[in-house]
Amino acid sequence: MDFAWNEMKVEEFAAFVGLLGPRPIRCGEIYWGEVRRYFYRPLQPLHIFDRAKICRPIGAAWGGAQYAVSEGPDANSWLNWLAFDQTQNYSVATLDKNRRRQVRLAAADFEIRRLTDPELFKREAHPVYLSFQNRTGYRVGSERRDPAAFARWADQVFASPNVLVLGGYREGVLGGVSLTYKFGHTVFYATFFCDDESLRRYLSDLMLHTVRESAAADPAVRYVYAGMFKGIRGLDDFYLHRGARLFRQPARLELNPITRFLLKSFLPAQYNRLTGHLTPEQLAQAGVPTAPGP
Known part of the structure; x- marks a missing residue:
């Protein structure tokens, strides 16, 4: 039996994602989730953002933020998704x-x-x-x-x-x-x-x-x-194993300088995860990575 969905509006989407996980925070037109203390990502995981138009939550000044961008000089990290396409x-x-x-x-x-x-x-x-x-x-x-x-x-x-x-x-x-x-x-x-x-x-x-x-x-x-x-x-x-693919989306990672120093110095594995670094074994596990459109 096929079941159908009605598309959510952005406000309903943000509220429901907050019910399942991080509390939604609106800044400008963007809804963010606080995935770690003072570290934020947009709730829309497949959306590409313009760095010049980004409005960040105030708490990001203490920790940081990461969001998907187009390939180019703004990209300094990766966001890695699992999704079924086609x-x-x-x-x-x-x-x-x-x-x-x-x-x-x-x-x-x-x-x-x-x-x-x-x-x-x-x-x-x-x-x-x-x-x-x-x-x-x-x-x-x-x-x-x-x-x-x-x-x-x-x-x-x-x-x-x-x-x-x-x-x-x-x-x-x-x-x-x-x-x-x-x-x-x-x-x-x-x-x-x-x-x-x-x-x-x-x-x-x-x-x-x-x-x-x-x-x-x-x-x-x-x-x-x-x-x-x-x-x-x-x-x-x-x-x-059921057909999902790894999508590697270029992203902008912005960290408080002190936070960046502490992570790189004392928690390098966590820092690598934030940057989206994947080992050869992880890449082999998932196959050749590609990036979805917005």
Whole structure:
């Protein structure tokens, strides 16, 4: 079954990204996220900015900011994304034999439904979220272990009318949830969580397949965005083995001089990550890098 998205306006987009991650800060026409203390990146990951027109949050003077630019003298670093492109060409037949098998097995077990009732979501999804948290120890959103905090978060999710909430049901029991939304020409695969048994039964493959199949039915979608490339085995490989590509976007990194000195002197690995430096092994992991358009 194909599911459709309504495109978000920029204000709704910024508010929802802030619900999932860094608090949005508006400066001029740009919405920024504070990804680390006093360090900011624009919330629009595939948008190219003009350095001369950039308005930075005040806190960037203490830490720094980084944003995508065109190739040229303004570029001094890289932003590394994982995304699926050529979206209209996707079908399950484009996957390798093993991934096709996983989608087929999961489709025999699970039914993907659109979720629209926040009260039902609170009851059914919280145990799934606890299973996910216990398995991963993921710190972001760990406060939602508390049922009241999860309920408040669910109310905020369903208050955004253009968020597509999908659930995977096996024998009538919810096993996993995805949240996606469309902004511009991009569908954002924002959140997926499932319980242990559903993970073993390949619900993650079926959910991603469902989203990509739905994006293929929308001629306005150019990309399905999976997140930043971290350069470590695991989640990156999940997307890469299913057709995602590494996009290396030229970027401008602006750091407070003292912050730059301290990072380069005492935290060189973290500094290299900020500059988008990738080792030969990481590049080999992801294949030949290219850069998407705005």
